[in-house]
Amino acid sequence: MSDKIVNVLGICGSLRQKSFNKAALQAAIELAPSDMRIEVAAIGDIPLYNADVQEKGFPAAVETLGAKIQAADALLLVTPEYNYSVPGVLKNAIDWVSRLPSQPCAGKGVAIMGASPSMLGTARAQYHLRQICVFLDMYPINKPEVMIANASAKFDENGKLHDAVSRELIGKLLVSLGKWGRHLQARPRDA
Ligand SMILES: Cc1cc2nc3c(=O)[nH]c(=O)nc-3n(C[C@H](O)[C@H](O)[C@H](O)COP(=O)(O)O)c2cc1C
Numbered sequence: 001m002s003d004k005i006v007n008v009l010g011i012c013g014s015l016r017q018k019s020f021n022k023a024a025l026q027a028a029i030e031l032a033p034s035d036m037r038i039e040v041a042a043i044g045d046i047p048l049y050n051a052d053v054q055e056k057g058f059p060a061a062v063e064t065l066g067a068k069i070q071a072a073d074a075l076l077l078v079t080p081e082y083n084y085s086v087p088g089v090l091k092n093a094i095d096w097v098s099r100l101p102s103q104p105c106a107g108k109g110v111a112i113m114g115a116s117p118s119m120l121g122t123a124r125a126q127y128h129l130r131q132i133c134v135f136l137d138m139y140p141i142n143k144p145e146v147m148i149a150n151a152s153a154k155f156d157e158n159g160k161l162h163d164a165v166s167r168e169l170i171g172k173l174l175v176s177l178g179k180w181g182r183h184l185q186a187r188p189r190d191a
Pocket residue numbers: 014015016018019020021022080081082083084085115116117118119120121122
C-alpha cells in the first residue's frame with residue numbers, strides 16, 4: 001500500500017479563466033509529492049440542482065463527477081469565498097453528487113484550501129465547507145489550513161503562485177492528504 005500512487009481529485013469552486021483558486025490548484029499539482037497524482041474535475045457543465053430533473057435521471061456531468069470521486073483515493077477542494085460562504089457552483093456540484101445513491105464522497109479524505117484577494121483568505125467559506133463535509137461523511141484534514149489571503153500579491157500575472165509560505169503550506173497539506181488518504185483507504189470498509 002505504501003508504494004501505491006495516491007490518486008487525488010481536485011475540484012475548484014471558480015469557473016473564472018484567471019481564477020486565483022484555479023491557479024492555486026495548479027500550484028498544488030506542481031507541489032504534489034512524487035507518489036501523488038492530482039486530476040482536475042470539471043464542474044462547469046453541471047446544471048442547477050433540480051429534484052424534478054433528478055427524478056428523470058442524473059445529468060451525465062453529475063454521473064461523471066460521481067464516478068471520478070468514487071475512483072479517487074482522496075479529494076482536494078479549492079474554494080473561493082462568496083458572501084462569506086462556499087460559491088454556488090461548488091455547492092451545486094456537491095448537492096448533486098450528494099444525491100447519487102452510491103454516495104461517492106462518504107468516507108473519503110479531503111483537503112481544503114482557498115485563495116482570496118481579501119484579508120481572511122477564504123477562512124469563512126472553508127469553515128462552511130467543513131460543515132458540509134459532516135453531512136457528506138467526509139474526513140477533512142484539520143491542519144495545515146491553507147488560506148491564501150491578499151491573493152493578488154501572491155500570484156504573478158501568469159497565475160503562478162510565488163509566495164513561499166503558501167507554497168510550503170500547500171506542500172505540507174498534500175503530504176498530510178497522501179498519508180490520510182492511504183490510512184482511510186486501508187481501513188476495513190465497515191469501520
Ligand atoms: C459574488 C461574490 C461574492 C464575494 N464575496 C467575497 C467574500 O465574502 N469574501 C472574500 O474574501 N471575497 C469575496 N469575493 C471576492 C472573491 O474572493 C474574488 O472575486 C476572488 O478572486 C474569487 O476567486 P477566483 O479568483 O478563484 O475566481 C466575492 C466575489 C463575488 C463575485
